[in-house]
Amino acid sequence: MGDRDAFEALYDATSAKLHAVCLSVLRDRPEAEETLQEVYIRVWQSAARYASNGLSPMTWLITIARNRSIDKLRARGSRPVTAPEDAAAMVACSAPSPESATIMAQERRMLDECLSRLAEAQAGAVRAVYLEGVTYADLAAREGLPINTVRSWLRRSLLRLKDCVSQ
Known part of the structure; x- marks a missing residue:
């Protein structure tokens, strides 16, 4: 119904879990954050189409986040996916050389x-x-x-x- 306060409450309650879903698929924090934003835009635009057919709203949100993340992953094409253990090695060290x-x-x-x-x-x-x-x-x-x-x-x-x- 376009209620911004309700949307903010939804975001506060679900964003951490949905970010984790995006991050687990994409394994790239900036891309996961961008995808999460796209997920919430899609939720805002299509919330009226949500049909409670026995599934919880969280299941619906997770499905959107997972599918959007997979779409992003496929769109990456040849860009290599970094394994979680390799990602730590790519983080810049803040200590001086x-x-x-x-x-x-x-x-x-x-x-x-x-x-x-x-x-x-x-x-x-x-x-x-x-x-x-x-x-x-x-x-x-x-x-x-x-x-x-x-x-x-x-x-x-x-x-x-x-x-x-x-x-």
Whole structure:
């Protein structure tokens, strides 16, 4: 009957199961999500044609999801299907590569060395604002200084750091 609240309740109650059905057939998360969206569009458009002939509504939904997934699988054609155990190997690792880790460690040492060349108060201000996320106002209050003085400290400190890093 076009009731959006009822459709939202249906989605909330069934989307996880239908997504699992799509994913089990397609073995590709983005494609399963796209197929799930198509399933709900089809359900929205053809809900009036649902006939309760002894089957539960969930059976009807699962059938639509499974058939749409199989259609997608057939349409893939020559694209290979990834086995679940191979899919884990295809996920990008979020850890930096050994080369990246080495470069980051060198940059960190260089930054620490350049920060050590600043006066302690200025180095502390730079660390607080740019590494710890302290606001200018909080830093000014903590140091008991006007905010413009803190901004000047930071600006001069960053210029010195820039010179140090570029050498």
